[in-house]
Amino acid sequence: MPHERRNVRTVLAASVALLGGAVGAAPSAVADAPPAVAAPDVASTSAGSLDVAALPDAAEGVPAVFPAPREVRGGRKATVLPRTVDVVAGGGADASAVRAVRATLTAAGAQLVDGDAALTVYVDGARARAELARLGGRAPDGLPSGGYALAVGARSAALVGRDAAGTFYAAQTLRQLLVDAKGRPALAAATVRDWPAAPQRGLVEGFYGAEWSTEQRLAQLDFLGSAKQNTYLYAPGDDNYRQADWRSPYPAQQAEGFRRLAARAADNHVRLQWALSPGQNLCYSSHTDRDALFGKLDAMWDLGFRGFQLQFQDVSYTEWHCSGDSSRYGQGPQAAARAQADVANELAQRLHEAHPDAPDPLLTVLPTEYYQDGASPYRTELGRDLDAAVGVGWTGGSAVPRTITAGEAGRTASVYRRPLLTMDNYPVNDDAPDRLYLGPSVGRAAEVANTGAGVLSNAMLQPAASRIALSTAGDFAWNPDGYDPSRSWSHALTALAGGAAPGAAARAAALRVLAGNESSSPLDDRESGYLAPLLREFWSTVEPRVPSPRSGGGRHRAEPSATYADAARRLRAAFTAMRTAPAQLRGTAVASEAAPWLAQLARYGEAGENAVDMLSAQRAGNGAAAWRHEVRLRVLLTAVRMGRQEVGDGVLTPFLRQALATGDAWAGRSPGVSAVPESSVPAADGHEAGDMADGSSDTFYRSERPPEEGDWFGVDLGSAQPVGTVRVSMGGGGENLRRAVLEYSSADRPGAAGWHRAGVFAGSRTITARLPGGARARWVRLRALDGQDTAVVVDEFAVAAPDQAGRTVRGGPPAVAGSPVSRVIDGDPQSAYRAADAPAVSKGAREAPPRKGGGGRRVGGSQDLVVGLGGFRRLDKVTVLTDPGSGTRARVAVRQRDGRWRQLGTLAAGGWSELPASGREADAIRLEWLPGSGRPVVDEIVPWFTADPAVALRLPSGAVDVEAGGAAARVTADAESAGGRAADTQLTVAAPKGLAVQAPSAIPVPRGRTVAVPLRVSAARGLKPGTYRVPVAFTVAGRTVRQTLDVRVFPRTDGRDLARGAAARASGEESAAFPASALTDGDAATRWSSPQGGDAAWAQVELARPAEVGRVVLHWEDAFAARYRVEVSADGRSWRNAAAVDDGAGGVEAVRMDERGVRFVRIRMAERGTGYGYSLWSLSVYGVARGNG
16 A cells, blocks of 8 residues: 655654653653664754754765764765655574664655565665675674674665674664655665674662652663663662662562563663662671572572672671671671671572573672772772672762763772772762752763773753753763763753754753753853853943053044944744743653753743843833843842752853942942952851851851961952941851951052051941041951950851941831841842831821922821932932832922922832932932822932042052063953942043053943953063152043053063973972972972961972073962962072962962072962862973073
């Protein structure tokens, strides 16, 4: 009967549906069918496109196949699938492979016939081998188990396996060669020869928590088969029948479930294995216990398990379950190793005797020391005593290693005297229930798969979501040399979404958004990487950078609005994709498993949309719309904080906070002076110093250790500026400084002299101090006067400007508890005054316009809300923010010198009101309630003063270093809007002779924004070294402010590293693996590390001959020094200071100097920048170039 050809999308969708385990698919009755055709990278191609030309190419005209094959050839056009196809199976051909081939072809619309077909597909046997050779393919003879060869021609295709598993894997590849040829299903012409690197590839069900159901396990087996993975190790952490109650048989229902798994595993060529973890509940020397162990394994064999693991990870070296063990084996790590090997060897022997045809390894051991690297008494003994037929598992150099190197694997395999089965604890998440790990497997050296016994990945509690990471790990285990994490990850997402099934493109896009915001893990802490360029682009237009100056200056404009519009549109679309992801995945297994994370993702998405809309409205000058979006944004951010699931960790919340802070600047609100937190005591994990000044009541800084006398915490304000009050809120229960002094300084560096005392406090949780009038500070800190035995918690360290400090507020209807009237002037946009009742309004109060002149005395209105300004000042305007839904109605008035109140206008219904005051002098602002007002909710009352500078210019802190005759130094100044409206700034630089400072002469600054202003500083050749003060003046609306830029000129240095190969010494070394010699060996892969603990350390180099040193370059590893000195010496005994660094930030730091007669260079470290010691990749020394004069 003729078979009606279907549309290619329906065809491919049907093909996909054969696999259980797509996003929403239930396990299929056809268990051996693979999941999906090779799919395009949805990040770079149009959604749903299956055009061959658009697919990632493994070879010309061939779609990407996963895992990446070893050998692929293409070149001819794809073969359109004909109406009739004959599948010819050779004698003994694998039945699962044949079924998979037939299912692929029929799902694609072909009619299967016997003989006289337009296309013949040969599966194993002599005819398949002959056809393979005719099509140019090489037979898989000599390949490892699972190897195969495949060729597709114009009228035939041939699949030949090295063994049955190889033939089955060839069938999976054939499915991935199915493509779209101008709307018709086709097979890509290809010749493939492929084989796996790791003998064992698959997953471990080893987490603690709710176990997977039988149906979920069946789906995982289908997934493993389709992904060419061959091992499923059953080891749930909470299954007592394999742990404390291991002697008891499984209940009948669970045993029947295992039989179903065994049948499905056989269909998918997956070896089902079972792990036994007896813990201390085993007498090693007891024949009875040994018989019971073998009896349990034999019973599990009868249920279909075909491999076993003995797990000893929880046993003690010093406790035995019976006295006989102590007598037979002794005590200590080596005794434990002997006992474990003794039992494992006997079990392995009995298993081989019972099942002589079963492949090795029938038994593996997970040692007590399952994650260490290299030798130890225990590992050496176990490796020596275990029979060669017993495998050994490990997890790498740690329980959850960030990387597994070839050296670690090689050393440990040598100790155990056999290839290792790597049991990777990724993506398992039972120790982090708030996280999903959806990023690819990374950081594993190719040798782990190429020379090991296998690679198994410990799955998450969420089975379908686990397949993203499991798929990539399987691709790595198959072909580590051809593994591309990004492409493998993209394929995993597309396959999980259903390939080309209807709606799959939208599901794949939603999965990409979810996984993209859950990609950080113990292997890779980068999160939401796809958002990074969108965020950078967006912020570059929100706070634009002025173009680099040309010689002679000139007017420069910031980025055009069109660029902002494009950036905002792209970023908003990304947030919309987050918000709609749950709907796109509705009804799928992933949606069920990840529902809390998807809900959190949607909240973040909507919050992001509102953040972009808020900033866009502000840019357009629409304060009412901006406030409406801000109110919604704050509601969503509160909901996000209440959620327990981590999404976009370290990316999404910081973006929202930055957006709110930017919006606050536009609206004139700020809870305090902008500050960067600092502390002499490292922070405990998860409670960084930044948490004490983030404006959030949900976060706090906690010290890693109790403070000692002299320890401190505080803030860097960036530059010396007027300061009014300081408020420090610390923890209860003794987690505050017992006795401390509050200090402030206007010096450039925190270690300099010039600290002023603001007060001494004893036992206070909350410290509030008003600084003397006219006080200026860059640094403000609270310093311990005594040591103590408890850590310190700091909820908030806030510094307020003087104009904020003098304000008062009174009146208003009684407040709801916890929402006092003082909140209208606290500068905190997250707080609001909320009245318990509607205001009492006198009969004389009405909404009619004020009389001519706007003045007059108000009768009644005893509940009017009045903000005192601390004295008479000229007002430019007043901004009042109220809750849009509260129905707050009032007039705004200001009190003049004659005591009369002059009305400015009426509050807008939308909640945002900005009323001009036209420079009137006033000492108070009043809200006069109007009839019909609801219970007032007032977020903030913001006065703008005419005396405030319209723009504040912040020059780079510290001096700018340049070389005489060298390249120009590029630094950035910030022009910050401060006056509530856009302004043009004129910049003038008067550089002394020999110095050149290029800067734009005119800088447009939008309201509420900060514009980055580039400066290029250069020194003429021959200019005398020293510090030069460069006057910088900027003028706004006729007002000029002068500042000074310090420029330090040093002699020019040459490019030869005088320290390369020099002798190096240090105060100590963490281990022999991190020697001081690494500082100068020129090897980018080696480094010196100090021992852990303590701030005092040093490292030095001895140059080949005395030199004039102009520059020392330090390349820090993560553990850097926050404070250090560079010392030099002619003889290594008498030292002098050449330079001091008090604000080290790690990375690559160049320290300038001009020192003659230097033979020795020493880095004396005084304060750690992290909780660890110090670590340097290299220390380089550069001499002064000849001809500097």
